[in-house]
Amino acid sequence: MSTREHLVTATMELLWERGYEATSPRAILERSGAGQGSLYHHFKSKADLVATALNEVSNEMQGIVDATLHSNKPPLERVRDYLTQPREALRGCRLGRMIQEPAITQDALLRDPISSYFTYSKRELTAALAQAQQDGTLSPSINVADLATTLIAVVQGGYVMARALQDAEAMEQAIRGALALLEASERR
Amino acid sequence: MSTREHLVTATMELLWERGYEATSPRAILERSGAGQGSLYHHFKSKADLVATALNEVSNEMQGIVDATLHSNKPPLERVRDYLTQPREALRGCRLGRMIQEPAITQDALLRDPISSYFTYSKRELTAALAQAQQDGTLSPSINVADLATTLIAVVQGGYVMARALQDAEAMEQAIRGALALLEASERR
Numbered sequence: 001m002s003t004r005e006h007l008v009t010a011t012m013e014l015l016w017e018r019g020y021e022a023t024s025p026r027a028i029l030e031r032s033g034a035g036q037g038s039l040y041h042h043f044k045s046k047a048d049l050v051a052t053a054l055n056e057v058s059n060e061m062q063g064i065v066d067a068t069l070h071s072n073k074p075p076l077e078r079v080r081d082y083l084t085q086p087r088e089a090l091r092g093c094r095l096g097r098m099i100q101e102p103a104i105t106q107d108a109l110l111r112d113p114i115s116s117y118f119t120y121s122k123r124e125l126t127a128a129l130a131q132a133q134q135d136g137t138l139s140p141s142i143n144v145a146d147l148a149t150t151l152i153a154v155v156q157g158g159y160v161m162a163r164a165l166q167d168a169e170a171m172e173q174a175i176r177g178a179l180a181l182l183e184a185s186e187r188r
Numbered sequence: 189m190s191t192r193e194h195l196v197t198a199t200m201e202l203l204w205e206r207g208y209e210a211t212s213p214r215a216i217l218e219r220s221g222a223g224q225g226s227l228y229h230h231f232k233s234k235a236d237l238v239a240t241a242l243n244e245v246s247n248e249m250q251g252i253v254d255a256t257l258h259s260n261k262p263p264l265e266r267v268r269d270y271l272t273q274p275r276e277a278l279r280g281c282r283l284g285r286m287i288q289e290p291a292i293t294q295d296a297l298l299r300d301p302i303s304s305y306f307t308y309s310k311r312e313l314t315a316a317l318a319q320a321q322q323d324g325t326l327s328p329s330i331n332v333a334d335l336a337t338t339l340i341a342v343v344q345g346g347y348v349m350a351r352a353l354q355d356a357e358a359m360e361q362a363i364r365g366a367l368a369l370l371e372a373s374e375r376r
Binding site: 017018019021022093095096102103118119139141147148149150151154156163164165166178180182184185 | 205206207209210281284289299303305307329330333334337338339340342343345346351354362363364365366368369370372373
């Protein structure tokens with residue numbers, strides 16, 4: 001890896017562990033093993049480096065959503081695959097967690113990778129749910145854009161509850177409840 | 189209000205605006221109008237003051253859940269009231285937001301008011317859903333503890349999405365989708 005890549009990787013790790021404000025340029029340098037001055041050689045500012053790192057995380061996570069929601073399975077199977085993919089519940093979402101910090105919310109450069117991920121996930125889930133309505137497996141009375149938002153929210157809220165209760169099982173429960181509701185809305 | 193109460197109120201406000209680590213003792217003193225030294229006269233530490241503030245928020249929020257879920261309405265009406273109560277979506281949950289910070293998650297004193305709120309909400313929602321199953325309005329095939337967790341997660345995730353997209357409508361969509369799923373599981 002290049003020094004630039006080492007800096008980005010270290011930043012991705014530290015953001016997930018500590019959040020944005022608590023991640024100092026010094027900690028990034030130490031974690032990356034990069035020399036003094038290299039951060040401001042490769043990036044305009046800490047915010048510029050963090051935006052780069054968040055964009056990388058966002059692209060990676062959009063790739064996972066993409067692979068999950070565009071398989072050859074029937075549409076509701078794909079939605080279930082989205083809900084049940086493995087997650088490190090106690091660590092929180094690498095993007096959703098960040099949005100709690102005002103310094104992220106208030107800076108479009110930092111917020112964009114996070115909002116892009118949610119916009120993309122919502123659009124692709126909405127499309128899969130609309131397909132399920134078209135092929136007659138999902139009740140036509142449900143607004144699919146609302147439901148897509150609900151399902152993403154269940155995952156994000158599952159992280160919050162798992163961290164609050166310090167129990168990864170809270171995520172499992174939230175997902176199981178969503179799967180049960182989804183099943184009740186299915187038409188066979 | 190006493191100086192102690194001014195300190196607690198200022199801390200509650202600042203936590204909601206900035207989070208824990210970004211709230212300095214100096215900012216608390218300035219916001220509260222309390223004199224130098226008064227913080228450490230009334231509290232052992234910043235963490236002690238923050239724990240007091242979070243406990244106050246937790247009690248207040250448990251009171252709202254209590255009033256909502258113990259009305260005289262039929263059980264599923266009460267659950268819908270829980271979902272549709274007014275929320276400042278863009279500001280985030282006063283408790284759920286805090287749990288993203290490692291300094292909160294790792295300190296039992298600071299985490300307790302947050303986990304208590306979720307434990308209480310989950311227990312009371314589970315009880316209301318179990319009542320709905322007993323009176324025959326909710327499908328008996330659904331695990332009510334799972335569903336209670338799902339519904340709390342929808343609210344928490346609604347906050348995350350509203351902040352990420354900078355659009356309070358995301359919370360409304362998440363809630364509407366949950367209401368639609370719930371309706372599909374109802375028996376009339």
